[in-house]
Amino acid sequence: xxxxxxxxxxxxxxxxxxxxxxxxxxxxxxxxxxxxxxxxxxxxxxxxxxxxxxxxxxxxxxxxxxxxxxxxxxxxxxxxxxxxxxxxxxxxxxxxxxxxxxxxxxxxxxxxxxxxxxxxxxxxxxxxxxxxxxxxxxxxxxxxxxxxxxxxxxxxxxxxxxxxxxxxxxxxxxxxxxxxxxxxxxxxxxxxxxxxxxxxxxxxxxxxxxxxxxxxxxxxxxxxxxxxxxxxxxxxxxxxxxxxxxxxxxxxxxxxxxxxxxxxxxxxxxxxxxxxxxxxxxxxxxxxxxxxxxxxxxxxxxxxxxxxxxxxxxxxxxxxxxxxxxxxxxxxxxxxxxxxxxxxxxxxxxxxxxxxxxxxxxxxxxxxxxxxxxxxxxxxxxxxxxxxxxxxxxxxxxxxxxxxxxxxxxxxxxxxxxxxxxxxxxxxxxxxxxxxxxxxxxxxxxxxxxxxxxxxxxxxxxxxxxxxxxxxxxxxxxxxxxxxxxxxxxxxxxxxxxxxxxxxxxxxxxxxxxxxxxxxxxxxxxxxxxxxxxxxxxxxxxxxxxxxxxxxxxxxxxxxxxxxxxxxxxxxxxxxxxxxxxxxxxxxxxxxx
Numbered sequence: 001x002x003x004x005x006x007x008x009x010x011x012x013x014x015x016x017x018x019x020x021x022x023x024x025x026x027x028x029x030x031x032x033x034x035x036x037x038x039x040x041x042x043x044x045x046x047x048x049x050x051x052x053x054x055x056x057x058x059x060x061x062x063x064x065x066x067x068x069x070x071x072x073x074x075x076x077x078x079x080x081x082x083x084x085x086x087x088x089x090x091x092x093x094x095x096x097x098x099x100x101x102x103x104x105x106x107x108x109x110x111x112x113x114x115x116x117x118x119x120x121x122x123x124x125x126x127x128x129x130x131x132x133x134x135x136x137x138x139x140x141x142x143x144x145x146x147x148x149x150x151x152x153x154x155x156x157x158x159x160x161x162x163x164x165x166x167x168x169x170x171x172x173x174x175x176x177x178x179x180x181x182x183x184x185x186x187x188x189x190x191x192x193x194x195x196x197x198x199x200x201x202x203x204x205x206x207x208x209x210x211x212x213x214x215x216x217x218x219x220x221x222x223x224x225x226x227x228x229x230x231x232x233x234x235x236x237x238x239x240x241x242x243x244x245x246x247x248x249x250x251x252x253x254x255x256x257x258x259x260x261x262x263x264x265x266x267x268x269x270x271x272x273x274x275x276x277x278x279x280x281x282x283x284x285x286x287x288x289x290x291x292x293x294x295x296x297x298x299x300x301x302x303x304x305x306x307x308x309x310x311x312x313x314x315x316x317x318x319x320x321x322x323x324x325x326x327x328x329x330x331x332x333x334x335x336x337x338x339x340x341x342x343x344x345x346x347x348x349x350x351x352x353x354x355x356x357x358x359x360x361x362x363x364x365x366x367x368x369x370x371x372x373x374x375x376x377x378x379x380x381x382x383x384x385x386x387x388x389x390x391x392x393x394x395x396x397x398x399x400x401x402x403x404x405x406x407x408x409x410x411x412x413x414x415x416x417x418x419x420x421x422x423x424x425x426x427x428x429x430x431x432x433x434x435x436x437x438x439x440x441x442x443x444x445x446x447x448x449x450x451x452x453x454x455x456x457x458x459x460x461x462x463x464x465x466x467x468x469x470x471x472x473x474x475x476x477x478x479x480x481x482x483x484x485x486x487x488x489x490x491x492x493x494x495x496x497x498x499x500x501x502x503x504x505x506x507x508x509x510x511x512x513x514x515x516x517x518x519x520x521x522x523x524x525x526x527x528x529x530x531x532x533x534x535x536x537x538x539x540x541x542x543x544x545x546x547x548x549x550x551x552x553x554x555x556x557x558x559x560x561x562x563x564x565x566x567x568x569x570x571x572x573x574x575x576x577x578x579x580x581x582x583x584x585x586x587x588x589x590x591x592x593x
Contacts, residue, residue: 001140001519002552004089005081006052009115013589014076017048017576018111019554022547025569028558029579043578044587045556049158049525051587055080055092056154057102057133066096069593079114082140085517090139093122102132104139143517145186147193152183156506158523164499168478181476187509188468188478189444191433195476198426201419202473208416215409222413226406233399240392247385267366272390274359279394281352288345292338427474434470444512451508456482459538460497464504480505496530500539503527507542510551521552528557533564540567 007016028043047065054066055078066073077095084090091114093103104124105114119125127135137150145153155163155170162171173180178199186192437443449466456464463483471477480501506522514520527543528536547553554575562569579585583592 001085001142002083002521003052003080003554004083004110005079005112006055007079007113007115009077009079010075011115014078014587015576015589016113019552019575020573021550021552023543023573024552024554024575025573026554026556026576026578027569027574028556029577029585030559031579031581031585043558043580043585045558045578046161046525047587048556048576049160049523051078052080052523053154053158054078054099055094056151056158057092057094057129057136058151058154059129060099065593066099070096072590072593077115081110081112083110084139085141092136098126100129101126102129103127104132104135106139140519141517142519144513145183145518148183148186152180153187153519156509157519157521159502159506159525161525164502165495167480167498167501167505177475181478184478185468185476188437188448188466190437190468190476191430194426194430194433198423198430198475201423201426205416205419205423208412208419212409212412212416215405215412222406222409226403226410229399229403229406233396233403236392236396236399240389240396243385243389243392247382247389267362268386271359271362271366272386272393274355274362275390276394276397278352278355278359279391280398281348281355283398284348285345285352288341288348291341423474427470430470430474430476434468434476438468447512448505448508451511452480452504455504455507455542456500458542459500459504459535464501466505499526499529500531503539507546507551507553511546511549514550520550521554524553524555526557526561527555528561533566536562537565537567540565540569 002021003019005016005018008014026045026048028045050065054064058064060067062068066076074097077093080092080094082090082092089107089110089112091105091107091112093105093114095101103122103126105117105122114121124132124135133149133151140150142150142153155172160171165171168184169180178196182192182195182199184192185195437445440446445466445468452466453464456462460482465481465483467477467479467481469477469479482497482501503524506524510518510520510522528539531539543553543555557569576587578587583589586592
């Protein structure tokens with residue numbers, strides 16, 4: 001797939017751009033270098049990259065120039081003509097105002113103008129955004145990376161200036177390895193699906209760990225805690241059986257039957273129930289109060305600093321600040337948590353007061369019912385036995401809840417062990433995969449390595465090396481370095497040479513996939529920026545060689561970057577000239593927004 005043409009419905013404000021099949025330069029001609037009120041960066045070279053990305057159906061973003069200045073661009077409708085792998089052409093129509101409605105038209109001939117084409121002539125007119133992406137994905141048909149959304153690849157083919165800081169990781173993926181490492185592994189010929197599965201299992205393992213911590217049970221002693229709880233339940237249930245048997249053997253024939261029935265069936269049942277609630281509520285209050293006492297952080301950076309000073313060891317100020325920030329963070333979390341605990345404690349204390357008041361009333365009523373009964377040893381024994389039954393029943397309920405929580409922890413631990421087995425299996429397969437691909441001279445990765453080194457060597461006369469391994473967490477690690485005499489150099493840390501690593505990598509990838517169903521274009525913004533003139537000439541030679549192989553290269557530069565080059569850019573290689581002599585020289589022929 002290559003880019004054929006870009007135009008708009010407002011031709012007087014945006015000139016059409018017809019792209020060559022090979023090398024294309026977007027050339028900035030700075031005519032007033034001494035006029036400090038003008039800026040060569042406002043011509044539109046980088047803006048064109050963002051516009052192309054928009055036409056490949058990038059989602060609306062408030063910082064995109066089209067939407068950051070929507071009142072300026074709302075009248076624009078853009079058309080992007082692509083040459084597909086099949087040889088046919090596809091025109092994409094997308095406006096700024098109705099940017100989620102996209103139209104498509106397949107055609108046989110290039111360089112068409114469909115800006116006035118009526119609705120019924122389009123193959124698909126104003127598809128919804130998601131349907132449009134699916135349709136475009138199918139038409140682009142990048143089978144070489146078929147398991148990934150085509151948008152993943154477009155980000156590397158049309159890098160913005162912010163994306164030249166890292167070879168493998170684009171700006172939008174900073175801090176989110178799962179969003180790009182599996183894709184990059186697949187792109188380089190490794191098994192990205194294994195990486196994706198590992199990240200998913202790592203997430204599941206982390207979630208299980210959090211669930212275990214929520215139970216507030218020591219993970220290491222859970223099985224011992226279950227054994228203790230089972231033993232206590234056994235003893236309490238046995239005690240309950242004995243007490244129940246004792247009560248059932250009482251002979252109440254001499255006592256008024258109705259009074260006993262009322263005593264046992266109504267009042268005692270309520271007392272038993274309330275005693276259970278009282279025990280449980282007291283238990284909750286105890287644990288909540290314990291939570292407050294255990295929340296204080298006992299670590300004091302000042303004490304540690306004093307200790308370090310006493311033994312005459314430097315305690316770095318940054319370390320102290322890091323500890324203090326950590327303590328502040330934990331205190332903030334603890335404060336929020338304590339506010340919830342205080343509310344829960346208050347509710348439990350109020351509930352306990354209500355329970356105890358109700359118990360007092362019921363016990364008074366019970367006493368009245370027993371007043372008429374003869375006070376003897378049998379009745380005293382009956383009352384004591386029923387009281388003991390209530391206490392034992394409450395303890396049994398609490399122990400059963402404890403057992404349920406412990407069993408939940410043990411089940412979570414089992415799931416965690418099963419996950420670890422799966423993680424170990426994936427790790428072993430990833431180690432094998434990395435070893436096999438690195439060792440294979442026929443792999444895509446080996447081709448990319450060779451082409452990458454050839455480009456670096458042709459331009460900078462150094463070796464360029466790509467490394468793929470597994471890090472300490474058994475996830476993919478990608479590195480690109482310059483080497484000289486077998487030793488890594490620090491040049492990859494500088495912005496210019498870091499950017500050149502990105503350019504060499506992107507070119508090498510496209511070339512490695514040249515015989516496959518894969519994009520055949522790359523956009524390089526500021527291709528010569530910062531390089532020595534001699535290196536620029538060598539890079540221009542590489543660009544021409546790669547374009548002759550069938551790769552469409554769209555590169556931007558300005559006249560000040562090529563003035564010292566002995567080998568000039570050919571006139572037929574320049575597809576768009578921009579200049580700073582008025583608004584007609586800019587990409588958009590409108591006032592600066």
